[in-house]
Amino acid sequence: METKTAPAKRTGGRSALVLGAVKRATEELIEEKGQERLTVPMIAERASVNPTSIYRRWGDLPSLINDIATYRLDPARPLPESGTLRGDLAGWAQEIVAHYRNPVNAALLRGGAAVAGDRESDCLRNRRAEATMFVERHPESELSADRVIDHLVAPIVYRAIFLPWTLDDDTANRLVTELFAS
C-alpha cells in the first residue's frame, strides 16, 4: 500500500549494493540463457533481491536491460588524443570494436536494440557526444558527427548485432580508412 509520508533517508550503500547485484545477475543470465529468455523473477532470484525491488526501480524488464546496456562504456573514460582526427577516431573505433567483441556486451546491445525506437538511448547519445567532441577538436576536417556515426559507429554496431563473428582486428582501421577516403 502506498503511503504519502516522506521516505526515510536512504543511504547510498544498500541501494548501490542492490544495483550492483542486479546488474551482475542480468549480465550472467544474458550470457547463460540469452537476453530473450530473461525474466524479472529469474534476475531477482540470482541477485537475491525481491522482484518488487526491481519493478520499483526499473518499471519493467526492457527498461532494466536498456539501463544495463548503457552502463558499460563509461562516458567518463579517457578518450584518445593522438593529435589528429584520424588517429583519434581509429583509437576510439578500436575501443568500440573491442567492447562489442565481448559477447556479454553484444548481447546487451541486442537487448537495447529490442526496446529501442522511442528516443535515443543514453548509450548512443554518449557515442554521438564523443563523435561531436572529436570533430570539434579538429575543425580543419570537414567530417561531421553524423558522418562518423553513419560510416564508423553504424557498421560496427550492425556487425556486433547481426554478424559478431566478423568483428576482427582490422574492422576499425578499415572503416576509418574508408571514412577518410570519402
Place this chain on the structure above:
Amino acid sequence: METKTAPAKRTGGRSALVLGAVKRATEELIEEKGQERLTVPMIAERASVNPTSIYRRWGDLPSLINDIATYRLDPARPLPESGTLRGDLAGWAQEIVAHYRNPVNAALLRGGAAVAGDRESDCLRNRRAEATMFVERHPESELSADRVIDHLVAPIVYRAIFLPWTLDDDTANRLVTELFAS
C-alpha cells in the same frame, strides 16, 4: 498424446491459413504492444489458433519473430536496373528506407536484432546477395558487397533500429553519394 502413425496427408490450405493468421496477429500485436511485450499465448489467442500449433511450427517466440522479420522484403521482387551501379544502389537503398519507415517493419527488425548473433538471418543474407548481384552486374566499379553493406545497409538499419525518426527522404541518396565519394 503423440502417435507414431504416419500423419494424414495435409493440404497446404489449412497450414497456409494458420501461417497467415499467426503472421498477421504477430504484426498487429507488435504494433499495438511492442515486440518486447509479446507472448505466444497472446499471439495464439489473436490468431485463433492453439498455442501448441505455434510451438510445434516455430519452437519458440524468438524463432517466430525471426521468421516473420525475414518475410517482408520479398527476395523475388524486381530489383532496380538503371544501367549504372549508382542508380541501382540508389533505387535499392530508397526501397529499404521506405520499408523500414513502416513502424511494423522497424519493430520486426528490432525483434530480429534481439535474437540475432548465432548465424546470419535470411533477411540479411538476402540483402547481401542483392548487394553482390549489383556489384557483379557492374564489374567496372571497384565497390565490394562488403562495402555496400557497411556504408549503405548498416547506416539504414542502425537508424531504423535506434533513430527511426531520422530516416527521411534524403537518407538513401545522401548515403549513396557518400559511398561513391569514397
